[in-house]
Amino acid sequence: MNDLLNFILKYLPLLTALAFPVLIVFVSFYIIYRSGNTGIIATKIWGIFIGEKTYSDPDLKIKEQEENDIAKFNFKTNLRMKSIIQIKAFYDFIERYNIELYLFKGLRTYYNPELRKVKNPSRKDIINMFSLFIPTCFLLLPAFIFAFIALPEITTQTFQFKLLCLYTFFIAFVAIGTFGELIRMFRAKILRKVIHAKIMAYRYNR
Numbered sequence: 001m002n003d004l005l006n007f008i009l010k011y012l013p014l015l016t017a018l019a020f021p022v023l024i025v026f027v028s029f030y031i032i033y034r035s036g037n038t039g040i041i042a043t044k045i046w047g048i049f050i051g052e053k054t055y056s057d058p059d060l061k062i063k064e065q066e067e068n069d070i071a072k073f074n075f076k077t078n079l080r081m082k083s084i085i086q087i088k089a090f091y092d093f094i095e096r097y098n099i100e101l102y103l104f105k106g107l108r109t110y111y112n113p114e115l116r117k118v119k120n121p122s123r124k125d126i127i128n129m130f131s132l133f134i135p136t137c138f139l140l141l142p143a144f145i146f147a148f149i150a151l152p153e154i155t156t157q158t159f160q161f162k163l164l165c166l167y168t169f170f171i172a173f174v175a176i177g178t179f180g181e182l183i184r185m186f187r188a189k190i191l192r193k194v195i196h197a198k199i200m201a202y203r204y205n206r
Contacts (some may be wrong), residue, residue, distance in 0.1 A: 027173040034078055037071035039064075078106045079113070086113040103191050110188040118192050121185040129185065133178040141175050144168040 028041050043064075046052070054063045066084055075085050079085050079146050089151060094101060105110055110119045144167055 010128070010191050031075065035071040035075040036080055037067065037074070039067055040071055043136050077101070077104060078108055079104060079111055080109055089113075089116065097202050099195060099198050101161070101185075101192060107184055107188060107191070110184055118195065120192055126185055129178055129182050133175065133182060136171055136178060137175040141168070141171045144171060155166055 031040060054204055055064055067085060070087065072082055079090075081090065090104075090113060093099075096102070107118065110121070111117075112119060144164060147164055
């Protein structure tokens, strides 16, 4: 544990210098992940180095604004809309059946905007995800974290320590990713029942 502390103190200036560029990269990837669009980042880079951020042609400017609107909507809802028409149809759908927008947020590919349907995760898919999540989160990750405490002979200068850090980071990333996917699966199943009940209530009250 002391070796780990000494390692952090030794490389603290370097870590501090790298913090801002790493944060920029992380935020950029997060925006692309949420919006599903690299055009926003490309436009920012173009604006920084070239200066012009928008098209001079009016038709292209409208197309770019539509692309930005779609990316903004996808970023806010974490869905995968591909056109303004799909977004408007989505709003018409939830308003007609009185379904709250927040129920759809974060579903990503589990909502099909073309069919306006929520994908039903199969039992096999859920079991497969659980079979990856449980050993990763409750066996591998605790084991690697415990190695930092229980194995003081691994110094920060050794290749084993650096490999341990890399494996721990990778396992934590997999654990978070599989947990998020499981949450989306269960939310999709619940939302399908909510939508069915709302549609039935709408038809009954007509």
